[in-house]
Amino acid sequence: MAGPLSAHNFSAQARDHASTLTVAALSSAFGVVLLQATGIIATSVESDVVGESDSVRLALSIVTTVFTVIAFYVGAIVTANTFSTIIAGRVRQIALLRLIGAQARTVRRAVATEGLLVGALGAVLGLAVGMGITVATVALGIRSGWLPALEYTLLDPIVAVPVVVVALVTWAAAWVGSRRVVTVSPMEAVGAAAETRNVGGRRTARTVFSLLLVLGGLALLALGVIVGLSFVGGLLIAFCGGLASFTGIILGAHLVMPPVLRLVGRLFGSAPTARLAAENAVRFPERSSRATIGLVIGVTLVVMFAVTMESYRAMVLESFADRPELAAAIDQSVTLTTSIFLGLVGFSAVIAAVGMVNNLSLSVLQRTRELGLLRALGFTGRQVRGMILAESAQMSIAAVGLGLVLGVFYGWAGAQSLLGSINHELMAPALPWPLIAATLAGGAVLALVASIAPARRATTVSPVLALSVD
Amino acid sequence: MNTTELGLIARVAHVSKRYGEGSGAVAALDDVSIGIRRGEFTAIMGPSGSGKSTLMHVMAGLDNATGGQVWLGDTEITELGDSALTVLRRRRVGFVFQSFNLVPTLDVRGNIMLPFELDGRRPSAKEQEWVDHLIASLGLLNRLTHRPHELSGGQQQRVAIARALGTRPDLVFADEPTGALDSRTGREVLALLATASREYAQSIAMVTHDPIAASHADRILFLADGRVVDDRPRSSAEEISRIMLSMESAL
Numbered sequence: 001m002a003g004p005l006s007a008h009n010f011s012a013q014a015r016d017h018a019s020t021l022t023v024a025a026l027s028s029a030f031g032v033v034l035l036q037a038t039g040i041i042a043t044s045v046e047s048d049v050v051g052e053s054d055s056v057r058l059a060l061s062i063v064t065t066v067f068t069v070i071a072f073y074v075g076a077i078v079t080a081n082t083f084s085t086i087i088a089g090r091v092r093q094i095a096l097l098r099l100i101g102a103q104a105r106t107v108r109r110a111v112a113t114e115g116l117l118v119g120a121l122g123a124v125l126g127l128a129v130g131m132g133i134t135v136a137t138v139a140l141g142i143r144s145g146w147l148p149a150l151e152y153t154l155l156d157p158i159v160a161v162p163v164v165v166v167a168l169v170t171w172a173a174a175w176v177g178s179r180r181v182v183t184v185s186p187m188e189a190v191g192a193a194a195e196t197r198n199v200g201g202r203r204t205a206r207t208v209f210s211l212l213l214v215l216g217g218l219a220l221l222a223l224g225v226i227v228g229l230s231f232v233g234g235l236l237i238a239f240c241g242g243l244a245s246f247t248g249i250i251l252g253a254h255l256v257m258p259p260v261l262r263l264v265g266r267l268f269g270s271a272p273t274a275r276l277a278a279e280n281a282v283r284f285p286e287r288s289s290r291a292t293i294g295l296v297i298g299v300t301l302v303v304m305f306a307v308t309m310e311s312y313r314a315m316v317l318e319s320f321a322d323r324p325e326l327a328a329a330i331d332q333s334v335t336l337t338t339s340i341f342l343g344l345v346g347f348s349a350v351i352a353a354v355g356m357v358n359n360l361s362l363s364v365l366q367r368t369r370e371l372g373l374l375r376a377l378g379f380t381g382r383q384v385r386g387m388i389l390a391e392s393a394q395m396s397i398a399a400v401g402l403g404l405v406l407g408v409f410y411g412w413a414g415a416q417s418l419l420g421s422i423n424h425e426l427m428a429p430a431l432p433w434p435l436i437a438a439t440l441a442g443g444a445v446l447a448l449v450a451s452i453a454p455a456r457r458a459t460t461v462s463p464v465l466a467l468s469v470d
Numbered sequence: 471m472n473t474t475e476l477g478l479i480a481r482v483a484h485v486s487k488r489y490g491e492g493s494g495a496v497a498a499l500d501d502v503s504i505g506i507r508r509g510e511f512t513a514i515m516g517p518s519g520s521g522k523s524t525l526m527h528v529m530a531g532l533d534n535a536t537g538g539q540v541w542l543g544d545t546e547i548t549e550l551g552d553s554a555l556t557v558l559r560r561r562r563v564g565f566v567f568q569s570f571n572l573v574p575t576l577d578v579r580g581n582i583m584l585p586f587e588l589d590g591r592r593p594s595a596k597e598q599e600w601v602d603h604l605i606a607s608l609g610l611l612n613r614l615t616h617r618p619h620e621l622s623g624g625q626q627q628r629v630a631i632a633r634a635l636g637t638r639p640d641l642v643f644a645d646e647p648t649g650a651l652d653s654r655t656g657r658e659v660l661a662l663l664a665t666a667s668r669e670y671a672q673s674i675a676m677v678t679h680d681p682i683a684a685s686h687a688d689r690i691l692f693l694a695d696g697r698v699v700d701d702r703p704r705s706s707a708e709e710i711s712r713i714m715l716s717m718e719s720a721l
């Protein structure tokens with residue numbers, strides 16, 4: 001889009017859309033690889049056990065579809081958020097276009113079209129990467145013997161599905177994320193108001209709906225746990241309850257995340273750097289909620305899955321304590337299944353992390369003037385770096401922390417409703433400590449990595465910038 | 471003789487500032503030597519592009535000169551590194567800019583106290599008394615918990631003035647402090663600066679291209695094409711306009 005509606009220079013455009021491109025490419029590559037893997041596994045099973053291929057294919061398809069949908073969904077949240085950040089940085093430019101007579105809808109449509117183009121480009125890139133990975137893996141597998149040497153259909157037209165879906169999802173996410181365009185007043189081009197706040201309309205309906213989902217979901221979850229004490233069927237009830245309540249939490253992220261971010265911010269003390277960082281993290285509650293909720297989803301899913309599997313493993317090992325060989329064999333297969341599934345769910349967390357890193361970078365870029373002001377008033381380079389690291393840490397800790405708590409809770413509820421009928425008693429959640437430690441370490445690394453580029457950029461801001469009027 | 475013995479609070483000697491290289495180079499400042507007198511309200515005037523802001527940036531340690539020497543008090547700041555300059559700005563200089571003066575995430579009180587906080591200290595009882603006095607006399611008492619976006623332009627400038635005066639800096643720099651205000655509000659802000667200079671003997675250097683703004687000052691320095699071309703005591707707006715017009719026609 002090089003029309004008048006994006007009078008942006010190319011490098012600024014590239015910077016704006018780096019995140020969306022990455023997320024689209026990752027999502028599409030993930031979808032392509034999973035689809036290909038389904039086909040390859042089904043084909044290789046077919047050669048082994050005749051007749052079982054169809055059911056294997058179906059089961060695999062369901063599993064891969066679920067994981068792909070989760071990854072795409074997280075990607076969509078990330079992209080919508082990226083676009084609202086981009087719009088925030090273009091407010092003046094949009095206001096100018098509005099001033100000279102552009103329709104809000106036209107501007108918004110142009111922004112969404114940018115999303116479609118970037119999404120399509122990313123999706124095609126992802127297709128190339130995904131194809132590359134599968135072709136290389138198949139070749140390697142056949143050569144080293146763990147994959148039967150068969151004719152695999154690697155050019156199945158079905159791989160176009162994730163590509164098209166990713167492009168469309170990115171388009172939709174760009175449209176949702178550019179909602180703010182409609183509220184930009186032409187006055188913002190002329191007014192000296194340097195910072196106008198987008199308070200946003202009250203989303204009463206959304207709040208009520210998410211509250212209902214959470215409460216209803218928790219009630220179902222409790223019912224599932226109670227029923228699970230006597231019947232295995234409790235898991236189904238609990239699953240519905242978990243799905244409903246978690247959806248409620250995601251929908252109500254704008255209510256959940258800001259207090260969590262504030263709470264974490266308070267841990268950082270009251271030095272001016274920490275206080276400013278804490279304020280920055282909740283400056284646009286809507287934005288920081290969406291920047292972090294993707295990561296919350298990813299971490300919750302990973303931890304939930306690990307806790308359930310750990311409970312299951314503990315129970316199995318206990319039941320087979322007198323038959324060590326059998327226990328070891330089961331243990332091995334459970335561990336393998338768990339790792340594969342964790343890898344699949346974990347991918348969503350990676351996409352969410354990419355989104356968070358980019359979000360922080362963009363928001364720092366948009367604060368150039370403010371950073372210049374702080375430097376003029378006597379913030380040292382170190383203080384600026386500290387502030388941005390604190391901001392980044394706050395977001396990571398809030399997201400990973402909440403994800404851990406939710407994951408342990410849902411994982412426990414799942415295990416309890418699934419396994420409760422065996423001993424007819426409530427059990428404590430089995431905690432997979434290595435995974436929890438790894439998650440915490442991942443959060444710490446993320447906080448650091450996310451802050452590197454923006455912190456470097458922020459310290460090169462010349463204080464003179466704060467004084468020069470555009 | 472050092473700066474203090476000259477009765478000055480800041481001084482530049484043979485300062486030049488060049489942007490760009492070769493034939494495209496612009497000399498924003500060309501061999502400027504001036505002193506800002508202690509306790510005075512000095513206006514720096516000149517047409518747009520004459521180097522006023524550049525001079526202020528160099529004097530405040532925000533930007534490096536290409537050549538020459540700069541003193542703030544008796545400290546030569548020309549050779550200071552970034553962190554020494556930062557601490558100097560924090561403790562000994564106050565700023566009022568044209569717009570975007572305040573940190574949007576802090577309320578009025580937070581913005582006024584920011585220089586103390588950056589220094590990692592609480593104001594002493596005497597300093598707190600002074601800040602409270604400033605807050606009251608600038609009419610900000612019932613605005614302390616407001617965020618900048620809830621304030622009018624004039625109120626934002628008052629907060630910036632309170633912050634700039636709060637640490638009793640050696641010198642307050644103001645770059646077109648009324649440039650974004652309507653004329654009535656602009657007058658009020660100028661009166662506040664003039665009062666601060668007169669009543670508290672606060673040294674102020676104000677960059678402006680508005681003759682009426684400059685008429686509030688004790689002394690007016692005129693810049694054109696990066697050089698100081700005139701240096702006048704307090705003058706009326708009419709006289710200042712006349713000088714400006716003659717400078718324009720001389721170009």
Ligand SMILES: Nc1ncnc2c1ncn2[C@@H]1O[C@H](COP(=O)(O)OP(=O)(O)O)[C@@H](O)[C@H]1O
Pocket residue numbers: 489490496497498516517518519520521522523524525
């Ligand atoms: N960062 C910069 N890069 C290049 N030229 C600059 C820069 N800043 C200022 N200048 C030039 O230096 C001259 C003086 O600018 P400035 O001090 O801002 O003037 P004033 O404040 O009097 O309007 C102008 O010609 C301006 O174009």
Ligand SMILES: [Mg+2]
Pocket residue numbers: 522523524
């Ligand atoms: Mg200027």
